[in-house]
Amino acid sequence: MSKKPSNKATKKGASTGASSAKGKGSTAKKGQPTSSNNLSTPAKVVIIIFAVLMVVSLMMPTLSTAFSNNQQAEQQSSQDSSSDSSSSDSSSDSSSDSSSDSSSATGVAAVDAKYQDTVSELESKLSSDNTNLATLLNLGRNYMRWGASVLSASSSDDDTTHGNELLEKAIDYYQQYLDLKDSDAVRVDIALCKLYEGERSEAQSDLETLTQNSPTYAPAWANLGMVQEYSGDKDAAKTSYQTAIDNDPNDEYGAKSYATQRLSALESSSSTTSTTTSTSTSTTSSSTGETGAKGLTDTLNNLSGTGL
Numbered sequence: 280m281s282k283k284p285s286n287k288a289t290k291k292g293a294s295t296g297a298s299s300a301k302g303k304g305s306t307a308k309k310g311q312p313t314s315s316n317n318l319s320t321p322a323k324v325v326i327i328i329f330a331v332l333m334v335v336s337l338m339m340p341t342l343s344t345a346f347s348n349n350q351q352a353e354q355q356s357s358q359d360s361s362s363d364s365s366s367s368d369s370s371s372d373s374s375s376d377s378s379s380d381s382s383s384a385t386g387v388a389a390v391d392a393k394y395q396d397t398v399s400e401l402e403s404k405l406s407s408d409n410t411n412l413a414t415l416l417n418l419g420r421n422y423m424r425w426g427a428s429v430l431s432a433s434s435s436d437d438d439t440t441h442g443n444e445l446l447e448k449a450i451d452y453y454q455q456y457l458d459l460k461d462s463d464a465v466r467v468d469i470a471l472c473k474l475y476e477g478e479r480s481e482a483q484s485d486l487e488t489l490t491q492n493s494p495t496y497a498p499a500w501a502n503l504g505m506v507q508e509y510s511g512d513k514d515a516a517k518t519s520y521q522t523a524i525d526n527d528p529n530d531e532y533g534a535k536s537y538a539t540q541r542l543s544a545l546e547s548s549s550s551t552t553s554t555t556t557s558t559s560t561s562t563t564s565s566s567t568g569e570t571g572a573k574g575l576t577d578t579l580n581n582l583s584g585t586g587l
Contacts, residue, residue, distance in 0.1 A: 386432045387441065394425040415456040416465070422449035423468060427475050446472045463489060463496045474506060482506055490519075497527035497534035504538060513545055520545075 384392050398421050405414045426445030433439050450472050453465050466489050474482035486503040493499060504519035520538035527534040 386434065387429050387438050390425065390428045390432055393428075394421055397421055398425070409455075410459055412456060412460060415452050415459075419449050419452040419456060419465070419468065422446070422452060423472055423475075425449075426472070430475060443476050446476050463493050463499060467499055467502050470502065470506075479506065479510060483510065490522075495526045497523045497538075498532050500526065501532075501534040501538050504541060508541065508545065513549070517542060517545055 398418065401414055401418050401421065405411060405418065408414070422445050426442045426449060429438060429442035429445060433442055450469055453469050453472075456462065456465055466485070470482045470485040470489070473485065483503065483506045486499055486506060489496070489499040490503055500519050500523035504516045504523060507513075507519055508516035520542045523534040523538040524542075527538075530536050
């Protein structure tokens with residue numbers, strides 16, 4: 280909905296996590312419940328929608344925050360991956376136009392139809408060069424979008440399992456990228472994948488580790504604030520947002536503008552009194568996800584190409 284690279288002008292997919300999370304970021308894999316972080320499908324949808332707010336605010340290309348200018352080589356990777364994606368999307372669109380089944384698909388089926396051809400083409404390209412950073416990054420981003428969109432459209436346990444499997448593939452490709460080149464942005468995206476899977480505590484822990492290792496990396500602080508806000512720890516969220524602002528004074532990553540927006544929303548929410556009418560409350564407490572919910576859902580629909 281990160282770093283410096285891009286994703287949510289094309290800034291790189293952000294991501295956290297310790298490099299020890301070699302591709303498997305979550306204990307709630309394949310839709311299986313965990314001991315303490317097991318979330319229902321509606322809760323996962325709320326997480327995804329909440330994260331989309333950050334992505335929209337930061338004007339990123341994926342569901343997660345993605346920030347550019349991480350490293351010069353990654354900038355070139357982004358350009359190459361954009362070309363890959365554009366070419367693949369064109370091929371996918373062509374196939375979609377010629378297939379009545381694809382055009383009439385809805386829900387999860389429509390999401391699958393949107394991403395399958397693009398991902399297949401990228402994986403075919405990777406098979407001939409498994410160290411291509413641009414392809415690895417683009418595969419991670421596409422699987423991340425795909426998985427998050429499936430979870431949003433999910434109407435069954437099988438759909439949830441499917442969405443989590445896609446997110447695990449995103450983490451796998453992101454980890455392959457990290458094995459070749461370190462990237463704070465990619466670490467942020469890994470953390471967001473875990474968040475979408477329902478592993479909120481693990482995602483937060485990864486982001487906290489990233490802010491310790493890269494204390495001036497504003498996108499990590501902005502994403503940490505988002506997770507803390509969603510968790511209900513508003514005081515911690517305010518601190519993280521302010522740190523993001525302090526470390527992105529020129530709004531290079533978009534972290535400053537996003538954090539400023541969220542701080543304003545939190546302050547507005549805090550100032551709402553118990554006597555405020557339900558109408559005014561829904562207008563002022565955007566931090567609860569009540570306001571703008573439809574707008575965020577519409578954004579997610581546009582991303583997946585379906586009416587979720």
